[in-house]
Amino acid sequence: xxxxxxxxxxxxxxxxxxxxxxxxxxxxxxxxxxxxxxxxxxxxxxxxxxxxxxxxxxxxxxxxxxxxxxxxxxxxxxxxxxxxxxxxxxxxxxxxxxxxxxxxxxxxxxxxxx
Amino acid sequence: xxxxxxxxxxxxxxxxxxxxxxxxxxxxxxxxxxxxxxxxxxxxxxxxxxxxxxxxxxxxxxxxxxxxxxxxxxxxxxxxxxxxxxxxxxxxxxxxxxxxxxxxxxxxxxxxxxx
Numbered sequence: 001x002x003x004x005x006x007x008x009x010x011x012x013x014x015x016x017x018x019x020x021x022x023x024x025x026x027x028x029x030x031x032x033x034x035x036x037x038x039x040x041x042x043x044x045x046x047x048x049x050x051x052x053x054x055x056x057x058x059x060x061x062x063x064x065x066x067x068x069x070x071x072x073x074x075x076x077x078x079x080x081x082x083x084x085x086x087x088x089x090x091x092x093x094x095x096x097x098x099x100x101x102x103x104x105x106x107x108x109x110x111x112x113x114x
Numbered sequence: 115x116x117x118x119x120x121x122x123x124x125x126x127x128x129x130x131x132x133x134x135x136x137x138x139x140x141x142x143x144x145x146x147x148x149x150x151x152x153x154x155x156x157x158x159x160x161x162x163x164x165x166x167x168x169x170x171x172x173x174x175x176x177x178x179x180x181x182x183x184x185x186x187x188x189x190x191x192x193x194x195x196x197x198x199x200x201x202x203x204x205x206x207x208x209x210x211x212x213x214x215x216x217x218x219x220x221x222x223x224x225x226x227x228x229x
Contacts, residue, residue: 041205043220045220049217101148101160102148106157107156
């Protein structure tokens with residue numbers, strides 16, 4: 001079975017500071033990994049995805065994530081936080097089949113301090 | 115491209131009534147659609163997977179007679195919450211997958227409030 005664990009349900013960073021949201025995965029097969037962002041009362045927007053190509057994945061809005069198999073991690077980073085980054089972030093995993101279900105982590109609420 | 119819509123965006127109904135939520139893939143043919151439920155401040159929980167023309171596969175603990183899913187075409191899936199009760203109040207999100215993509219595309223969600 002696949003699963004993801006997001007460390008920290010709430011993370012607060014100052015505007016301009018580094019954003020680091022942690023995600024560890026568990027999978028018996030090479031995983032596909034995703035980070036999604038959700039703003040209040042809205043659906044999910046894909047930030048980036050890892051699909052077994054480059055281990056450092058660049059996404060939208062300046063976010064990137066690095067797949068580390070040895071650590072079973074896929075942490076999300078952004079060098080400089082912006083107020084508009086305040087949202088809920090979900091890490092997710094699937095086994096890479098086109099129609100396979102995606103398993104979500106519990107989410108991390110990112111707060112940006114002025 | 116790869117846009118998924120949901121209708122309605124918000125619905126309020128009385129306890130005991132049924133509510134239908136539509137999920138449409140606007141610019142691609144979705145071989146599979148997924149329905150999720152999200153309670154406040156919680157993650158998305160997969161309810162069921164539907165493939166066009168076949169019966170939906172429900173996750174453990176989801177009542178298939180209460181949450182009726184129909185996937186009649188490659189661009190439309192519907193979720194009907196039958197005999198809704200206040201505990202069914204939630205944010206329902208659909209997603210759609212296609213052979214030409216390696217990801218699912220999510221709809222904007224439907225906020226259901228049962229009074």
